[in-house]
Amino acid sequence: MDSIIVEELTRDQARAELARLSDVLAQANDAYHGADAPEISDAEYDRLKLRNAAIEARFPELKRSDSPSDQVGAAPSSGFGKITHAVSMLSLGNAFEDEDVAEFAQRIRKYLGLDASENVQFTAEPKIDGLSLSLRYESGKLVHAATRGDGSTGENVTDNACTIDSIPQEISDAPDVLEVRGEVYMSHADFEALNVRQTEAGEKVFANPRNAAAGSLRQLDSKITKSRPLRFFAYAWGELSTPLAQTQMGAIEKLASFGFEINPLTKVCDGPTSLVAHYRTIEAQRATLGYDIDGVVYKVDRLDLQARLGFRSTTPRWAIAHKFPAELAWTRLEAIDIQVGRTGALSPVARLAPVTVGGVVVSNATLHNEDYIAGRDSKGVEIRGGKDIREGDWVQVYRAGDVIPKIADVDVTKRPDGAAEYAFPATCPECGSDAVREEGDAVRYCTGGIICPAQAKEKLKHFVARKGFDIEGLGAKQVEMFYEDSELPIREPADIFTLARRDADNGLTKLKNRHGWGAQSASKLFEAIEEKRKIAFGRMLFALGIRHVGEAAAKDLALHFGEWHFLKEAAEGARAAALAWRAADEAEEAERIAAAREGRRGRIKETRDGAMARCAVPMGSKVAWEDLVGIDGIGASVAMSLTDAFANTHERAAIDRLVNELEIAPPEAPSQESPVAGKTVVFTGSLEKMTRAEAKARAESLGAKVAGSVSRKTDILVAGPGAGSKAAKAAELGIKILDEDGWLALIEGL
DNA sequence: GTGCCTCGAGTTCC
């Protein structure tokens, strides 16, 4: 019966299948916990569990009281395996106006150092509104297909991709390694027909072709995917053993010769004017194309120029997406709610009468902050013509970047009588503490700290999130539940690691007797927690959720200090210097304001030095502060935040309690073999063969220290084109200077 | 001081 797809099960079959799955899964659970029943693989377990959930979704009335879906802590991770892309799948920068296109072309000319007489050609093609897919062929055979995922790792959907007609499973005369990238989509006609079939079968209908395509490609049962009419346009590539061509257009034509469908509206243009002209042509045909597009993509045609232009952190410099104007819809704003984030930031959210915009029903929209509601942007410039937003207003909604709902306009003529200007709360709606907004800040923050339940809960959610401790079975929902719990509460991170101990005081009975929990789910959670008791330094620091200490800063700090107690000592030691710095900063700010008021030029430098001096900072503290802000990527505000965290009695105590429970693993010791191990390296100018982030990560993995500025301690300066004062200073100090190729040759041992 | 570029934080919907 396992072979019958869920959509084809009869009622009786479904009932029997649910009984069988409940049995098999219960046995699997026992096996997992050491009983002597036969074991099944994790993947199989997840598959069965998903099948169970799918049947329950189709026949809710047949759901069993002992349903495996209700077992907490044993949730399936995902039915698909992960695939790491050999070459990451990046997103594109956006252009909205014609002048953005001209700027894009101009930027490229400038970067390449071209003069007016030299021409750059581009390709222009419709941007298909579907999902991107990467197909890997080895010796002409399709070996796997992966979704974009987060850009570096996607899901393995090979079986499903094989069901798509326009994806060849074998290619003759292909390079040994060929990764083809393109868009999976569904045509309007196929989408309509599918929804008719869905309605007839009593299944849910899809909101738009994109969702239908996404839902179909991510079916665990490829038989379902096969029944869905998906199509594929090829437009790019990843890893290649031999180049496809010398131009973008040539490469696309080559893909067509391999048997892929390419978009017929792809065209070579010789500059921004003809790009925009082709954009208008495509826009005019939009309604009759038969599939959804959301803009036009422009790429530099010559591949050697693409290589020279390279990448910024997340986007290529040589391509841009020219988006069509966003769809707009009018609806009524029912209320303005305030949410409190983990940093205490108060964010207003608009509750809307549900409205369809861009094929999706929207009922919330972000309102950013106080000024945005009042009709001003961050620089105090009027937006929406200076119209403020009030509860009860008719508002025009759009989805920024086709995702985030925002408010474009307000119809003041329809404003209800007596609607008052929105009064942003001056106290936290969750805990009642004062909510303050610092001069120059856009955001108002709750001052309750960990006293505020909203902040505490959000901090805990951040702590257990995927990039933090990532404890299986302890997600946002469970955190909410445990926070409110009176018997076994989790109110701070350390509580997670004392949970089993606290339950043990009662013979491990508290958790397993709770509704929705059993002996198995309880012990599974305890095991998952134990697994994370040993944790990487950087991950742990990030999980703490200290303001301004994100993933990158946490990693930098962990690498610099290596051990927790060194970081702790620096953060504590730097306190006096940090306070002096803050005092100086405030004095400077006050002086600037006073100077502006009196219409004179402030003697800022002097005020600042005076304030620093008055604080009489001990030498040791100055050294600790310099140690912190001397780290590449760590500035005064991150350092300030760190010393704040360690100086706050409550926070400090909570951190200590947590550290006592953990085994913090130092960052991986960088290899000592490499020619740059232990050397301090500085990158300057623009890098052409790698992004700064890549260069830095690579150097660090080889044991080098990457600094931001040249000093006597610098060993090597890597200078790209456009290097300025740093190169001069390095030369002056007699420091070894390499160009990018020289550096690569050094680290690759050539 | 100005102008990139990245990172951090917050957000929605499936």
Add this chain to the structure above:
DNA sequence: CTCGAGGCAC
């Protein structure tokens, strides 16, 4: 995904 702001180069 977008915005704001931190960090850094010029």
